[in-house]
Amino acid sequence: MQLHRPYFLVLLLLVLTGLGGCVSQKNLPYLQGATYNSRQPVVVENIRQQYRVQPGDVLSIRVQSVQPQLNDIFNVDNRSALNGDPGNLFLSGYSVDQAGNINLPTVGPLRVEGLLVEEVQVAVQQQINKFARDANVLVKLLSFKVTVLGEVRTPGRYFVYNAQCTLLEGLGLAGDLTEFGNRQNVKLIRQTAKGSEVVLLDLTDPALLSSPYFYLLPNDALYVEPLPARANRGNATNLGLVFAGISSVVLILSYLNVFK
Numbered sequence: 570m571q572l573h574r575p576y577f578l579v580l581l582l583l584v585l586t587g588l589g590g591c592v593s594q595k596n597l598p599y600l601q602g603a604t605y606n607s608r609q610p611v612v613v614e615n616i617r618q619q620y621r622v623q624p625g626d627v628l629s630i631r632v633q634s635v636q637p638q639l640n641d642i643f644n645v646d647n648r649s650a651l652n653g654d655p656g657n658l659f660l661s662g663y664s665v666d667q668a669g670n671i672n673l674p675t676v677g678p679l680r681v682e683g684l685l686v687e688e689v690q691v692a693v694q695q696q697i698n699k700f701a702r703d704a705n706v707l708v709k710l711l712s713f714k715v716t717v718l719g720e721v722r723t724p725g726r727y728f729v730y731n732a733q734c735t736l737l738e739g740l741g742l743a744g745d746l747t748e749f750g751n752r753q754n755v756k757l758i759r760q761t762a763k764g765s766e767v768v769l770l771d772l773t774d775p776a777l778l779s780s781p782y783f784y785l786l787p788n789d790a791l792y793v794e795p796l797p798a799r800a801n802r803g804n805a806t807n808l809g810l811v812f813a814g815i816s817s818v819v820l821i822l823s824y825l826n827v828f829k
């Protein structure tokens with residue numbers, strides 16, 4: 570019996586080490602709160618953050634008029650970008666240069682830096698009206714991309730064709746967090762005129778819905794930190810290999826002792 574005791578202790582230690590790599594269920598649900606119920610919705614007010622055009626952005630500008638020749642001058646074919654090749658944006662869209670301008674055919678440079686997309690549309694419309702009557706201008710931001718890194722299922726850079734993309738939608742693009750993602754400590758990195766802005770977000774807190782950072786802006790980056798259980802799981806795997814070797818030695822010694 571004494572020969573089997575080391576083997577039993579090895580198994581017990583393996584089980585305890587494995588438990589150390591488990592994640593508590595209470596840390597997994599998003600937006601935890603006692604006010605949610607199935608009878609009445611909980612309304613949370615939140616004003617979407619407005620994005621102002623910056624150098625490096627790419628705009629889609631479409632002109633619709635009864636003059637096909639005028640349309641052909643201004644309209645750039647963006648179908649390649651919309652069909653899954655965002656890299657062609659810089660070849661097919663109107664890029665905002667470092668001076669904050671876009672270069673429109675026949676119009677020339679037009680300053681758009683610091684304007685809302687809707688304001689850019691008005692500015693372009695005013696210029697087009699000088700060349701055509703009853704023309705309609707539609708402006709969209711093509712270069713809305715977010716980067717999601719860390720403990721998510723498919724980290725990477727994602728293009729967004731929705732002007733109201735939320736934090737949860739951004740994480741959804743990356744396949745959601747893994748079980749080892751720290752839902753209470755998600756870093757949002759946002760580029761501003763003064764530099765990079767970093768804020769910590771708690772996905773389990775219902776107040777997230779009213780946060781000014783609930784809506785993502787172009788070029789935002791999300792980083793999901795790993796839970797300590799991730800490191801524990803890795804350590805458990807390494808220790809498991811060591812203990813498996815030890816248990817093998819114990820079994821061999823037991824076998825030799827039996828047939829001695």
